[in-house]
Amino acid sequence: MNRNLLAWYDRHHRELPWRVSPGASARGLRPDPYHIWLSEVMLQQTTVQAVKPYFDKFLGLWPTVADLAAAPTEDVMAAWAGLGYYARARNLKKCAEAVATDHGGVFPDTEAGLRSLPGIGDYTSAAVAAIAFNRPSAVMDGNVERVISRLYAIDAPLPGSKPEMKRHVAELTPQDRPGDFAQAMMDLGATICTPKRPACALCPLNDRCLALAEHDPERFPVKAAKKEKPVRFGAAFVAVNPEGAILLRRRVESGLLGGMTEVPTTAWTARLDGGQTIEHAPFPARWESCGTIVHVFTHFELRLSVFRAVTAEVGLPDPGWWEPVTNLHAQALPTVMKKVITQAIPRAFEPHPS
DNA sequence: TAGACGTGGTA
DNA sequence: TTACCAAGTCT
Known part of the structure; x- marks a missing residue:
């Protein structure tokens, strides 16, 4: 054999x-x-x-x-x-x-x-x-x-x-x-x-x-039956400042997407219960709806409403930082966050003429 | 120990 | 389109 x-x-x-x-x-x-x-x-x-x-x-x-x-x-x-x-x-x-x-x-x-x-x-x-x-x-x-x-x-x-x-x-x-x-x-x-x-x-x-x-x-192989995948909802906020930078922050070290970079989001909850509104944005601004993205993780499906705003803000928010859109490719952005940013800024991850 | 933990490709 | 799957590990 x-x-x-x-x-x-x-x-x-x-x-x-x-x-x-x-x-x-x-x-x-x-x-x-x-x-x-x-x-x-x-x-x-x-x-x-x-x-x-x-x-x-x-x-x-x-x-x-x-x-x-x-x-x-x-x-x-x-x-x-x-x-x-x-x-x-x-x-x-x-x-x-x-x-x-x-x-x-x-x-x-x-x-x-x-x-x-x-x-x-x-x-x-x-x-x-x-x-x-x-x-x-x-x-x-x-x-x-x-x-x-x-x-x-x-x-x-x-x-x-x-x-x-x-x-x-x-x-x-x-x-x-x-x-x-x-x-x-x-x-x-x-x-x-x-x-x-x-x-x-x-x-x-x-x-x-x-x-x-x-x-x-x-x-073969015989496998145990799998469970149904639940759906979670949330909102994500893409803020663009006058210098062409967007607001990012770091996720906590442990758990889902631990240590990775994200745009500000609401909590991801089991129901569309009003916790996904612009009141939960990182700061007040003229937030515009950009539609939704769907992303499927191993154990749940996530539906995020995406909002975009151009702000006068250039100061450093706490927590978080402003990252030039031209430098997004060098960030620790998981795929779900690239989807969110692309939904708000369609060409965000395309190569830039230099 | 069973659930948490990503993403993209294939049929 | 939905479902499954791909060289698993940690708690």
């Missing part, structure tokens, strides 16, 4: 910016642990395509973990803006600092050592240990869960079935080439053993897949 999978990986592995190809790996070339760690954190709940430009940007800005550890947190948050799950960026910075100060700038080379660092959980510690250090750790992400659940036709629903699946992964993981094995399982899940319409005819494991034998691989 491992021989089939690794032979398939040797021929069909994906070429990725952070990856050392299996041929080079066989000649003893190891990937940079910093690159592997950075890519793994970015890839948490995120697609390869979305990660690639961010990975390149981060390596350009911070070529080593020491550079990242020394960077201002606001710069890291701004560079991460748009990638989502911003706790990852906060923990990324904390982890880099821990590696720099507590580990002499060198990543721990064991699963347990990695697991103790901020933002590194069961999956990432196993993945970095296997891929960067060739440790035979049991690497299980969503791809591997799908592959395993089909190989063994596991009827018990996720996430309860995780321990059972992890035992199978551990038992399958070879002492030889464990890093390639982990990447092979994930590539298989991403390209062959896909959620919909898996390409079983091309699968190197199709001779031992119980789900295929049952003629319904799409039935």
Whole structure:
């Protein structure tokens, strides 16, 4: 089974910016642990395509973990803006600092050592240990869960079935080439053993897949039913001053969009109850309605009424600051806030003639 | 332990 | 268009 999978990986592995190809790996070339760690954190709940430009940007800005550890947190948050799950960026910075100060700038080379660092959980510690250090750790992400659940036709629903699946992964993981094995399982899940319409005819494991034998691989993995997504309402205020700057402020460090930049908004409530009016604007002004934007988060849908005003204000409000519209691209603005600002100022994020 | 936590792509 | 999904972690 491992021989089939690794032979398939040797021929069909994906070429990725952070990856050392299996041929080079066989000649003893190891990937940079910093690159592997950075890519793994970015890839948490995120697609390869979305990660690639961010990975390149981060390596350009911070070529080593020491550079990242020394960077201002606001710069890291701004560079991460748009990638989502911003706790990852906060923990990324904390982890880099821990590696720099507590580990002499060198990543721990064991699963347990990695697991103790901020933002590194069961999956990432196993993945970095296997891929960067060739440790035979049991690497299980969503791809591997799908592959395993089909190989063994596991009827018990996720996430309860995780321990059972992890035992199978551990038992399958070879002492030889464990890093390639982990990447092979994930590539298989991403390209062959896909959620919909898996390409079983091309699968190197199709001779031992119980789900295929049952003629319904799409039935796996079985998952617990999800809950309905609630709707929340609020208002957002885009103030433009005479110098062409807009009023921004920083969100608190924890929770939703923690540490990111926003325009002033009302609280986001479950009902349109009158708490979304211009009385809640950061200051009195001739606020004009610009319509609404809708943004869907993981656990709720947000509908924001957007207002715009041109003000005579140039002084520094407290809290907050005036940021030139021409410099918005350098801010730690999450996507929902870019939507709000674009609703009020349609060309705000277009390139400026200089 | 189950909920919080983003975003963009695909069918 | 709605629904699901993508290399999870933290509390």
